[in-house]
Amino acid sequence: MKAFTYERASSPEQAAQMVARTPNAKFIAGGTNLLDLMKLEIETPTHLVDVNSLGLDRIEATPDGGLRIGGLVRNTDLAADLRIRRDYPVLSHALLAGASGQLRNAATTGGNLLQRTRCPYFYDTNMPCNKRTPGSGCGAIGGVTRQHAVIGHSDACIATNPSDMAVALRVLDAVVETVQGDGKTRTIPIAEFHRLPGGTPNVETVLAASEMITGVVLPKPLGGVQLYRKVRDRASYAFALVSVAAVIRKDGGSRVALGGVAHRPWRVEAADARLADGARATMAELLADARPQPENAFKVTLAERTLAAVLAQARI
Amino acid sequence: MARVSLQVNGQAHSVDLDTRTTLLDALREYLKLTGTKKGCDHGQCGACTVMIDGRRINSCLTLAVMNEGRRITTIEGLGTPEAMHPMQAAFVKHDGYQCGYCTPGQICSAVAMLDEVKAGVPSHVTADLLAAPDLTPAELRERMSGNICRCAAYSNIVDAITEVAGGTG
Numbered sequence A: 001m002k003a004f005t006y007e008r009a010s011s012p013e014q015a016a017q018m019v020a021r022t023p024n025a026k027f028i029a030g031g032t033n034l035l036d037l038m039k040l041e042i043e044t045p046t047h048l049v050d051v052n053s054l055g056l057d058r059i060e061a062t063p064d065g066g067l068r069i070g071g072l073v074r075n076t077d078l079a080a081d082l083r084i085r086r087d088y089p090v091l092s093h094a095l096l097a098g099a100s101g102q103l104r105n106a107a108t109t110g111g112n113l114l115q116r117t118r119c120p121y122f123y124d125t126n127m128p129c130n131k132r133t134p135g136s137g138c139g140a141i142g143g144v145t146r147q148h149a150v151i152g153h154s155d156a157c158i159a160t161n162p163s164d165m166a167v168a169l170r171v172l173d174a175v176v177e178t179v180q181g182d183g184k185t186r187t188i189p190i191a192e193f194h195r196l197p198g199g200t201p202n203v204e205t206v207l208a209a210s211e212m213i214t215g216v217v218l219p220k221p222l223g224g225v226q227l228y229r230k231v232r233d234r235a236s237y238a239f240a241l242v243s244v245a246a247v248i249r250k251d252g253g254s255r256v257a258l259g260g261v262a263h264r265p266w267r268v269e270a271a272d273a274r275l276a277d278g279a280r281a282t283m284a285e286l287l288a289d290a291r292p293q294p295e296n297a298f299k300v301t302l303a304e305r306t307l308a309a310v311l312a313q314a315r316i
Numbered sequence B: 001m002a003r004v005s006l007q008v009n010g011q012a013h014s015v016d017l018d019t020r021t022t023l024l025d026a027l028r029e030y031l032k033l034t035g036t037k038k039g040c041d042h043g044q045c046g047a048c049t050v051m052i053d054g055r056r057i058n059s060c061l062t063l064a065v066m067n068e069g070r071r072i073t074t075i076e077g078l079g080t081p082e083a084m085h086p087m088q089a090a091f092v093k094h095d096g097y098q099c100g101y102c103t104p105g106q107i108c109s110a111v112a113m114l115d116e117v118k119a120g121v122p123s124h125v126t127a128d129l130l131a132a133p134d135l136t137p138a139e140l141r142e143r144m145s146g147n148i149c150r151c152a153a154y155s156n157i158v159d160a161i162t163e164v165a166g167g168t169g
């Protein structure tokens, strides 16, 4: 690990200032992704700003009937919150399908949204990777691509976003709230938060480097049957090959998003309207532009079958 | 370097550390509490599990400096060979190990996991998110999936935890 200096912030705005004024500084929250990557020298910040004691660990009601989740709420606490379990069960299910009990106790809402890809070539510093070292090429293309994207990718990068939580937030149309060093705040719909790789896969979100996530707002509850189904190589403690987050309502207004298939949670609003016609019709819309790699074409079939299972479960 | 005060198993310690030192390395190399084990050092195996303010975490993925003022409990703080914690005694009784390397992490994880169940935290296999979770073997296995046992003593570990949780064992 490269050497770094460390300081603790006392307000979100101050944290953003600290990161802004020190070159190559980063926020640290749970540390479960950042420290992992720092040990491998994939991330090499020279200064860390600890945001763990800023009072952003609460979940509170918003005036329009939704919830504001503090950026430092731990994944365990979010999944276990009674209001989330009752009114946004797809989010509880998605969180509980990810990582392990120990990791969820440390992982935060903001950190989870910014966790980096699990592409094995990104992790192997001997290999080229445009995400890790812009311009070096993509080691995955033509390599082992079982885990990689089938849609939305580019010739520069075929990585997927590994977050389960983000797929549920996408189907719920959550909104990310941020603050910058000058005190300016903004809200970013989750649909616009993560970027597709294009020619700059190293730029993964629309956030500025010193912009701090202070919270995530959930609109008022959608009702319906809410399910998250994750398919992976073992029954627990593994990243998704494919996952489906769905809100199924008898009166229309059903929604679906996919995880494990793209550089961001994958949702196409036009596909939502096809849910009443079944998995095949929905996938024809959702994955119409899929361009799988030779080794991961199975993901297209698997996604359809996983959605079919979700729709069957919703009918019971 | 940074001077860090750590509160471990009820005792205060003050150590001068490189900021890069993980909590795991601080416990083992500076405080000589070698019960907590280093397996993968990447949060994948659970051998380094300790409790911070009563919650289980991977001590390899947190920095010592981040844990100033927090209450840290390691396997040494749970019990001693003469006065074992009920979970330690149950692991001995049910032979919940072979080589023993993952055992401190398994035990710390199991103790904190039962508190999570008491607090009503659901798991991936909890069918009804609004009901109190049952302690079935499937629940225990899912909740303990962050602790890998290379000897695969899993079924004995489940028996040990079941006994402590009040089942038949």
Ligand SMILES: Cc1cc2nc3c(=O)[nH]c(=O)nc-3n(C[C@H](O)[C@H](O)[C@H](O)COP(=O)(O)OP(=O)(O)OC[C@H]3O[C@@H](n4cnc5c(N)ncnc54)[C@H](O)[C@@H]3O)c2cc1C
Pocket: A026, A027, A028, A029, A030, A031, A032, A033, A034, A035, A036, A051, A071, A072, A097, A098, A099, A100, A103, A106, A107, A108, A109, A110, A111, A112, A113, A114, A115, A162, A163, A164, A165, A211, A212, A213, A214, A237, A238, A239, A240, B042, B043, B044
């Ligand atoms: C073995 C293992 C298995 C896992 N399995 C899964 C899985 O199955 N599914 C899944 O979804 N995840 C999984 N994870 C990933 C885990 O969910 C993430 O590591 C975690 O959510 C990151 O949160 P954190 O608070 O620890 O982030 P950190 O590591 O602290 O930070 C991550 C990034 O976010 C930035 N950051 C943190 N907080 C803020 C903020 N408030 N504002 C701005 N920037 C911020 C940091 O600078 C850093 O770049 C796994 C991790 C491990 C180690």
Ligand code: SF4
Pocket: A117, A119, A120, A121, A122, A128, A129, A130, A131, A132, A137, A138, A139, A140, A141, A156, A157, A158, A159, A201
């Ligand atoms: S797919 Fe993306 S992350 Fe993986 S090697 Fe290629 S550029 Fe890097």
